[in-house]
Amino acid sequence: MDWLEDFPQMSRESLRALQKSIDLGYREFSRNYGEAIENFFDPLLQFLVGLEKLLLATPWPIVILLLAAIAWLGSRSLRVVAGVVICMLAIGFFGMWEDTMRTLSMITVCTLLSVALGLPLGILMARSDRARAVLTPVLDVMQTMPSFVYLIPVVMLLGIGKVPGALAVVIYAIAPMIRLTNLGIRQVDPAVLEAADAFGATAWQKLRQVQLPLALPSIFAGINQTIMMSLAMVVIASMIGVKGLGQPVLKAITNQYFAMGLFNGLAIVLLAIVFDRVSQHYGKRLQKYREETGQ
Amino acid sequence: MNTSKITIRGLYKIFGNNPHLALEHVRQGVDKDTLLKQHRHVLALDNINLDLQERNIEVIMGLSGSGKSTLIRHLNRLLEPTTGTIHVDGDDVTTMNTRQLRRLRQHKITMVFQKFALLPHRTVLENITFGLRLSRDTPTKDITQKAYYWLNRVDLKGVEHYYPAQLSGGMQQRVGLARALATDCDILLMDEAFSALDPLIRTDMQDMLLDLQSELHKTIVFITHDLDEALRLGDRIAILKDGALVQQGNAQDILLRPADDYVRRFVADVNRIKVLRVEALMQTNQDALATNTPDADSLTVTAGSDVQTLISRVLVSNPTSIWVVNDAGEKLGHISRKALAQTVVAEPLRATLQ
Numbered sequence: 351m352d353w354l355e356d357f358p359q360m361s362r363e364s365l366r367a368l369q370k371s372i373d374l375g376y377r378e379f380s381r382n383y384g385e386a387i388e389n390f391f392d393p394l395l396q397f398l399v400g401l402e403k404l405l406l407a408t409p410w411p412i413v414i415l416l417l418a419a420i421a422w423l424g425s426r427s428l429r430v431v432a433g434v435v436i437c438m439l440a441i442g443f444f445g446m447w448e449d450t451m452r453t454l455s456m457i458t459v460c461t462l463l464s465v466a467l468g469l470p471l472g473i474l475m476a477r478s479d480r481a482r483a484v485l486t487p488v489l490d491v492m493q494t495m496p497s498f499v500y501l502i503p504v505v506m507l508l509g510i511g512k513v514p515g516a517l518a519v520v521i522y523a524i525a526p527m528i529r530l531t532n533l534g535i536r537q538v539d540p541a542v543l544e545a546a547d548a549f550g551a552t553a554w555q556k557l558r559q560v561q562l563p564l565a566l567p568s569i570f571a572g573i574n575q576t577i578m579m580s581l582a583m584v585v586i587a588s589m590i591g592v593k594g595l596g597q598p599v600l601k602a603i604t605n606q607y608f609a610m611g612l613f614n615g616l617a618i619v620l621l622a623i624v625f626d627r628v629s630q631h632y633g634k635r636l637q638k639y640r641e642e643t644g645q
Numbered sequence: 646m647n648t649s650k651i652t653i654r655g656l657y658k659i660f661g662n663n664p665h666l667a668l669e670h671v672r673q674g675v676d677k678d679t680l681l682k683q684h685r686h687v688l689a690l691d692n693i694n695l696d697l698q699e700r701n702i703e704v705i706m707g708l709s710g711s712g713k714s715t716l717i718r719h720l721n722r723l724l725e726p727t728t729g730t731i732h733v734d735g736d737d738v739t740t741m742n743t744r745q746l747r748r749l750r751q752h753k754i755t756m757v758f759q760k761f762a763l764l765p766h767r768t769v770l771e772n773i774t775f776g777l778r779l780s781r782d783t784p785t786k787d788i789t790q791k792a793y794y795w796l797n798r799v800d801l802k803g804v805e806h807y808y809p810a811q812l813s814g815g816m817q818q819r820v821g822l823a824r825a826l827a828t829d830c831d832i833l834l835m836d837e838a839f840s841a842l843d844p845l846i847r848t849d850m851q852d853m854l855l856d857l858q859s860e861l862h863k864t865i866v867f868i869t870h871d872l873d874e875a876l877r878l879g880d881r882i883a884i885l886k887d888g889a890l891v892q893q894g895n896a897q898d899i900l901l902r903p904a905d906d907y908v909r910r911f912v913a914d915v916n917r918i919k920v921l922r923v924e925a926l927m928q929t930n931q932d933a934l935a936t937n938t939p940d941a942d943s944l945t946v947t948a949g950s951d952v953q954t955l956i957s958r959v960l961v962s963n964p965t966s967i968w969v970v971n972d973a974g975e976k977l978g979h980i981s982r983k984a985l986a987q988t989v990v991a992e993p994l995r996a997t998l999q
């Protein structure tokens with residue numbers, strides 16, 4: 351009755367051999383294709399580096415002014431603008447300006463990337479039940495897999511730095527974008543779609559004029575969640591050399607600097623609030639019809 | 646005048662996983678209930694043969710679930726038939742490719758929906774121009790002009806920048822009507838278009854439709870489950886039961902010569918005297934015309950007036966006999982008091998008058 355007390359597991363050697371062969375295979379792959387992949391991601395690197403340099407080189411009052419302007423354009427709310435300015439001033443005052451700019455540029459790029467990839471995937475998932483059947487389990491895995499695990503293959507393939515960091519963040523944060531785009535499109539009133547068909551709309555006209563506009567609340571919830579998840583992942587990505595607010599947090603953990611961790615953590619929270627409020631207000635403004643009709 | 650605009654032949658629609666196999670069963674005599682219980686398929690349309698005439702309001706009527714919506718959605722092929730043909734102006738809709746079908750929907754057949762189905766994120770004006778913009782055949786300047794024209798025709802002036810949810814149901818459906826009319830299609834499909842509205846608003850909408858039709862002469866396919874609405878609007882009425890066509894005719898035909906018990910029950914509660922016309926009651930045989938001669942106390946009514954008017958006049962003047970005449974005053978026929986009495990009373994009591 352041995353097998354009842356001890357789980358009948360594969361032998362230690364064969365388990366090791368299996369893991370080793372997976373690792374070897376992957377290493378082989380990355381040795382052969384690593385450079386090609388690196389070249390492929392070069393434009394992304396340029397973008398990441400460029401934006402970070404730009405944000406760091408710009409005098410801080412101009413950056414704050416710019417952020418205030420974006421907040422105003424997005425939200426049309428003076429309260430939100432004031433909140434943004436105060437948050438940024440506080441961050442600067444406590445000596446975290448440079449790290450914040452680095453994180454800001456990282457988040458911006460990752461969010462743009464997630465939206466650019468997630469929106470079409472979400473649309474695909476909404477249009478085809480087969481695509482949904484394939485993507486749903488993939489997304490489930492992506493969202494439940496501990497985020498550290500993403501770092502490993504990315505690092506093996508691309509080493510340490512901005513691009514692997516950005517990729518890890520995007521892989522982690524893109525799921526809600528895809529999911530909520532799909533959901534939003536599938537939730538559009540079938541009666542309205544039927545009307546579009548009855549008036550002779552093409553599939554593209556239906557998507558552009560009916561489905562996407564009506565899915566906007568959901569899509570914006572997706573963008574919002576994606577931003578929040580990127581911010582969370584940025585701390586983890588600092589383990590593979592992404593500079594920014596994550597690194598001091600990491601340092602604080604290893605050295606038990608409580609205050610340092612707290613301050614940088616709070617800076618991330620402030621950034622999150624800024625992004626969240628501006629994107630939520632913008633999303634609401636895009637649906638003027640709901641406000642005016644009290645829906 | 647009597648040209649068929651839409652011609653439906655041998656149309657079947659079966660919902661389920663394998664409609665063509667189910668169709669074989671139906672052809673071998675399996676009925677709707679058995680098909681549902683044993684084969685898990687819904688026989689929604691059962692061999693429909695129907696002509697819908699140009700410039701008419703053609704009403705399709707039937708209880709809920711009788712297949713009305715399914716039938717009307719075949720006319721612009723929102724649903725694919727299991728088998729059968731549908732010719733619109735001579736072209737078979739069932740064989741059209743995607744492009745031809747889009748042209749059909751943009752330029753020939755348009756639709757008004759029970760739940761309005763307006764675009765909630767667009768203003769009234771943008772909703773009205775929706776169909777026009779899809780086809781890209783109308784210049785923008787004309788589109789706006791047209792939209793304002795139809796906006797005024799359906800009495801919506803002043804709300805053009807509102808969103809649909811800010812309007813009452815009646816107003817929303819007027820937007821729906823304007824959106825359909827703005828496309829200049831000859832054929833208007835209306836699936837229970839007024840059923841979601843309050844009775845008073847509904848009557849207003851019926852008036853508006855009749856008013857527009859007297860000038861536009863579209864071919865209107867109007868679906869309703871309400872006989873009063875059918876009688877009020879329909880030039881002809883087709884009655885569906887369990888997916889099959891049981892009768893098609895004008896109001897007089899349906900009221901006086903119901904094809905079966907289903908139709909008879911349908912018309913039982915109708916206020917017949919408002920709908921029936923005096924010709925329907927008159928006797929025209931020579932005997933009747935010879936034995937009864939008009940005198941000073943007899944009453945003459947013109948053909949085309951309704952029985953309700955006749956009754957009120959009979960009650961006032963208590964004539965010795967009743968005669969129907971044409972516009973020129975020539976005698977067409979005679980109406981007996983018994984025939985009149987039989988019209989007034991409800992069917993179960995009618996036998997007591999025999």
Ligand SMILES: Nc1ncnc2c1ncn2[C@@H]1O[C@H](COP(=O)(O)OP(=O)(O)O)[C@@H](O)[C@H]1O
Nearest residue numbers: 660687689707708709710711712713714715716
């Ligand atoms: N998509 C569908 N799948 C299965 N059955 C359907 C579908 N659409 C309609 N039916 C069935 O077809 C019959 C006719 O429905 P419908 O045309 O909507 O009736 P009506 O408009 O007269 O109320 C009903 O029994 C309904 O349940």
Ligand SMILES: [Mg+2]
Nearest residue numbers: 713714715837
């Ligand atoms: Mg229906």
